[in-house]
Amino acid sequence: MRHLDSSANAALLKTIQSEWSGKIIKAEENRNMVVVELDKSQLVALMSYLKEKHSFDMLMDLTAVDFLGKRDARFEMVYMLFATKSLQRIRVKVPLAEGEKVPSLIDIWKGANWPEREVFDLMGIEFENHPLMERLIMPDGYIGNPLRKDFPLKGRGEDYLIESILMPVKQELKVK
């Protein structure tokens, strides 16, 4: 994101690298935003630390990316934090293998409720300690996780959802 002043980013990067040196995979500055990549076991600790010590009080975005075939860890969770007073942003990434569960951030920020349900619905990644881990956007009886790379854009035949209400198609009579 275009940023007014990049010295704050450099200072933040240095602090994180010194205090969390053994516990994160890497931290770097990428196009005006500090990016931290770490394992899911340290996620809640890092988020609470960023919220309390560096006043990142808003969770701006929460999403997942599917790297099918391109990386060993298939999924990657991406969190974007924002500090309303100092206007600073930071991005935190967590690589995940298929079937792994992620701790939920709902105790730190209430706003993580629906985005985590959306990621569960569309990508199939489960979150622990979430009060209601159910489908949010797709209909209740839906089978599949649409945003994965192996799911085709046109779907796999969704007529089972509306079977009982489809109008009968008129058959054309063939005259011999």
Add this chain to the structure above:
Amino acid sequence: MGVEKYLGDSIFATSLSSVANWARKGSLWPYPYGTACCSIEFMSVMCSDFDIARFGAERPSFSPRQADLLMVLGTITYKMAPVLWRVYHTMSEPKWVICVGACASSGGMFDSYAVLQGIDRIIPVDMYVPGCPPRPEMMLDALIKLQQKIQKESLNDPKYQERSDYLQRIFEESDIEVKK
């Protein structure tokens, strides 16, 4: 008006038909079933610049029981389809359907896993209005053409003879006896 049930199927009414059709076409009260962008264009049609009230569609009703004309405005997804089906079958005869926009007619630009490719897969449609979104004048044109179509209808039309599918199913599932 209910005149159909007195006619049976051996009487053809001509003047009575044209009077009934004139009354029906002149006061089509719409049900704006607005989902997406086309509903914003419908708001323009309802307001003073492109007034729809001068064609008789004075009172947009949001209760299907009190509406004659179902205007489907916007994308219908698989999650929304049962709701639309239920609303259509809750409306009482005579009723007509105008399908506004490319998304409702055929799925529009969203040929994907969640979008129903056309509402004529689930309910019968009388008039299609293409566009993304169509200009307000096109919606008024559709209303005028529908009025011309209604004028040519006959009171012996089979759709007025049989009971709606939804009600039939309700009666079949419960144990209510139907007196014919």
Add this chain to the structure above:
Amino acid sequence: MQENNSEKRAVLKDYSVLRESLADVDVLPEGIMRLNLGPAHPATHGILQNIIDIDGETIVKARPVIGYVHRTFEKLGESYTYNQFLTCVDRMNYVSPPMNNIAWVVAAEEIIKIKAPPRAQVIRTIINELSRISDHIICNGILGVDLGAYTGLLYLFHFREKIYDILEKMTGARLTTTFTRIGGLELDMYPDFVKDVKAFLKEYPKVLKDFNALLIKNRIFIDRTRGIGAISAENAIQWGYTGPNLRAAGVAYDVRKAYPYLVYDQVDFDIPVGVDGSNYDRFLVRIEEMEQSVKIVSQLIDNIPDGPFKKEDYHFSLPPKDEVFSSMEQMIYHFKQVMHGISVPPGEYYSGAEAANGELGFYVVSDGTDKPYRIHVRRPCFWYYQSFPELVEGGLIADAISTMSSLNVIAGELDG
């Protein structure tokens, strides 16, 4: 005379214990009724369903259900090029589509690291602010309609048609404009653009004053909106609010001032901030924002710089058609762009812009080809609609309607 609504609210019962036991029961306790508010409901806000459990007229528990207009924008974006995705972005927030266009183009230009020429930036800013006015007209007008004041909407809609006329003469379409391109605009402004916008700016402040006179000091309106749906600043930040809803709660965050884009660092405007985040404050913040938009446009409309409206670097923008048919290099550029698209450096990037609802952000992961690998849209409505149960539980059904309407939830953006 000046009664405080929150004191009246304290008389209603405390339902917190009952709420816990209503989690997902089929047999409700005595006196509680489960009602379905939507998805096809009278307030023309789109398709939002709320399953509410009520005791008389008081809402004990509310559960929103969304996803009825899921139009799969993120999956579609993986098969469209960066310029083609503009057509998708238009349909998201369908009351102010040019703002979505501009938000996406700003993000795409930052990823590719190019800058549009100054003429294009100024015209984009003018159209951005006019769309913001049209979005706030709908939000405030419909808030009046939901409470019974139909006249205000009809009066303001006539001026929204004038904005539509300007957009139609400029781009060819009223609603789905798609008029920005990566590198500039699609077409230059038409000859009477300055005259039309000035005529609109001359009439509009008086219209806004008349609309205010109908509602701001109206006793019924104040009783029905002041103190209702209130949210504190820390709570709003916890939920992820941005935009007018956050500013009404007291936090002065606006992307136009924090991370200026287009020409917002060269114009002078204020950010209105509310007090307690209630419906009344949100209404006032939007009215004040419309006046600030008029101020921004009147500063810019006389000073549109001359020059090209599209960046002349033909790696990113299509060359003019007469040169395509006469010169060899321009034809090769045109062919390469249409067949192979714009080549974007690999990496990931997040960029946000101030849409009428809040911060509309795009997180793009690119793998070096001309189509994005993954696009995630940070939709402002999604983040603040999840707090809806907290705002309405304990209140009356009529208050829930006015809260839903003043939050400005656009269903196309919420589900997409």
